[in-house]
Amino acid sequence: MAVHALAMDDEQYSEQRDHRLLGFLLFLISDCIIFSSFIFTYLYLRSAAPVWPPPGVKPADLYMAGVNSIVLFGSGATMHFAMESFKHAKFLRFYWWLVATIVLGSMFLGGQAIEYTNLIHESTLWAGSIYGASFFTLTGLHGFHVLIGVCFLVVVLNQTLSGTYSRARYFGLTAASLYWHFVDVIWVALFSLLYVWR
Amino acid sequence: MDLAAIERIIALIGALVVGGAALWSLRLEWPKSGLDDHVTKVMLALLALGCFIVILVATRVLQGIA
Numbered sequence: 001m002a003v004h005a006l007a008m009d010d011e012q013y014s015e016q017r018d019h020r021l022l023g024f025l026l027f028l029i030s031d032c033i034i035f036s037s038f039i040f041t042y043l044y045l046r047s048a049a050p051v052w053p054p055p056g057v058k059p060a061d062l063y064m065a066g067v068n069s070i071v072l073f074g075s076g077a078t079m080h081f082a083m084e085s086f087k088h089a090k091f092l093r094f095y096w097w098l099v100a101t102i103v104l105g106s107m108f109l110g111g112q113a114i115e116y117t118n119l120i121h122e123s124t125l126w127a128g129s130i131y132g133a134s135f136f137t138l139t140g141l142h143g144f145h146v147l148i149g150v151c152f153l154v155v156v157l158n159q160t161l162s163g164t165y166s167r168a169r170y171f172g173l174t175a176a177s178l179y180w181h182f183v184d185v186i187w188v189a190l191f192s193l194l195y196v197w198r
Numbered sequence: 199m200d201l202a203a204i205e206r207i208i209a210l211i212g213a214l215v216v217g218g219a220a221l222w223s224l225r226l227e228w229p230k231s232g233l234d235d236h237v238t239k240v241m242l243a244l245l246a247l248g249c250f251i252v253i254l255v256a257t258r259v260l261q262g263i264a
Binding site: 184 | 202
């Protein structure tokens, strides 16, 4: 693909880039629909329950989730800085911002693992209640997306180090950046629904 | 100081820093007109919204509303 891309002139590449960008945005919209279906299922289950969370179920820690959210939102900011650094040919800065994004994404996953452990110790289980089932399903689906995102960023970092991208041709970086922002934005909705609105 | 207070302070400082960075980036991004630039603007605005929600949580304006 990279060899094929290099064989094209800039105008051809630009046109193909637009098509790929549109395709990638459609992928993000389809992913958004997946999350929406889970979120509406959660809202339906929640509205059907007389008390939320159900009696005897300890909800997740709001403040710890707040810290974890900031870690993820911070990774969105570092990803944006990485992209801007690349566009302005500040490659050393780009590497540092991208590594920071990968580290923050991994920290978020670590925070989520700690949160899951705490909840399981407090007997809030996936199979224990509708609260546990919906909480673990939604946060688990998001966590899976973050994991995929971290892998995506590691691949992009490796590709950049091997010279796949140039200042004129960097669609893979754009896609990684958009995907990471998408994962951030989904978390804004999940944080509000699962932690803040109780 | 208990753990919850420490978490609130970290969340508040982090939200101010990240939210400020998101708004600053949005301001710089504003004149750009490409499709990916427009999407980035929406994402940055929502990122700033997320930080605002965390600020409300950390300052106890929102604390598990029902």
